[in-house]
Amino acid sequence: MKKLIGNAVVGQSGGPTAAINATLAGVVRGVLENVGDGAIKTLYGMRNGVEGLLEERLVNLNEIFADEKNITMLEHTPAAALGSCRKKLPKLGENDAVYEKLLAIFKKYDIRYFFYIGGNDSMDTVAKLSAYTKDHDYEMCIMGVPKTIDNDLVVTDHTPGFGSAAKYIAVTIQEIIRDCAVYTVPAVTIVEIMGRDAGWLTAAAGIGLAANGVVPDLVYLPERAFNKDEFFADLKAALAKHPNVVVAVSEGIRFADGTYVCEGFGIASTDAFGHKQLSGTGKALEHAVKAEIGCKVRSIELNLPQRCAAHIASATDLAESVAVGRAAVKAASEGATREMMIIVRDSTSPYTYHVDHSDVSKIANQIKHVPDEFINARANHVTMACAEYLLPLIAGEGTPAYVDGLPQFFVIE
Secondary structure, three states: OOOOOEEEEEEEOOOOOOOHHHHHHHHHHHHHHOHHHOOEEEEEEEOOHHHHHHOOOEEEHHHHOOOHHHHHHHHOOOOOOOOOOOOOOOOOOOOOHHHHHHHHHHHHOOEEEEEEEEOHHHHHHHHHHHHHHHHOOOOOEEEEEEOOOOOOOOOOOOOOOHHHHHHHHHHHHHHHHHHHOOOOOOEEEEEEEOOOOOOHHHHHHHHHHHOOOOOOOEEEOOOOOOOHHHHHHHHHHHHHHOOEEEEEEEOOOEOOOOOEHHHHOOOOEEOOOOOEEOOOHHHHHHHHHHHHOOOEEEEEEOOOHHHHOHHHOEHHHHHHHHHHHHHHHHHHHOOOOOEEEEEEEEEEOOEEEEEEEEEHHHOOOOOOOOOHHHEOOOOOOEOHHHHHHHHHHHOOEOOOOEEOOEEOOOOOO
16 A cells, blocks of 8 residues: 555543553654654544544644653553543444444545554454445555453454553452461452453462462463362362462353353343453352351452552553554554554563564454463463463553652543
């Protein structure tokens, strides 16, 4: 494709992270650094993703981020500064009125570059828009810019946002283990961690294997069927060794028949993409343990802080997020389209990587699971190989600036 001249638009979609704004900052930096070549003139930000784009709720990011201090502050701001959405575009051919409207907006604002920062469902949007604009002879460079704490996008080694969430989980687990260790009364503490289909976040609870050796007694991922009898046996064995047992469980663990553990207690509703919204896994297990073993037991749901704890973000994650956003602009300006940016790991020790891109149609709607070699034979913990893979991703502390004891975040007015 020849170099396109026009404007660009960037949006954020899906669940926010502590690093999604660092990726946005990378896109902004990429555009500002390439103003000289004349390919991208104005960078617009769409409020609330494609949902806001359909309503033409756009802001001029060139003006907002003319000051370097604003970009730096944005890099350390959690959640989605432009706002997010979970709007699912219809299948092509079912309701093309939506695509016709989007194409009209692209033409109205002379949009030739489209950057969408999001996870699996967002990559689906990128693939569909790419196909529609190509079929209707409108030249655009449409790029998927990954983010997801779930780390479940295929092809890429890992996703921006995951490292910071993994760091929060790893650190919080370390603190919980120490807190629980002060008493001699037999007790079980169950920590519920996000992860519907992939157990990467819960696996982060075991990072201590490759560091200080401090890890939960048991770790259960959705990649393996959950067996209640084996669970009780594992608990009893752990309690026989010491009185304070800590268990990390994914919210998405299932029994062999596919039923979610939480469905026996909590409420599992569905979102716009048909995914079950899970909660109550830890609480369900808490009641089960209390009935079976009778010891003191409590459950802790880490919940939203997993994805918004900017005060303990991974410096590695933030740096990679900026690099991915910046690289997306460079790739698009060179003619890449219908691609998703990917992180390629060159070495684990020492940790090195580079950024590339790959066909988004081969990535969207697929799930990268925790591999077999990262889960032990009993399916109740992670392996050293898993911990060594994860450890470099949580390196360094990317803390925001503090004023009067509180973090300073950037707000796009």
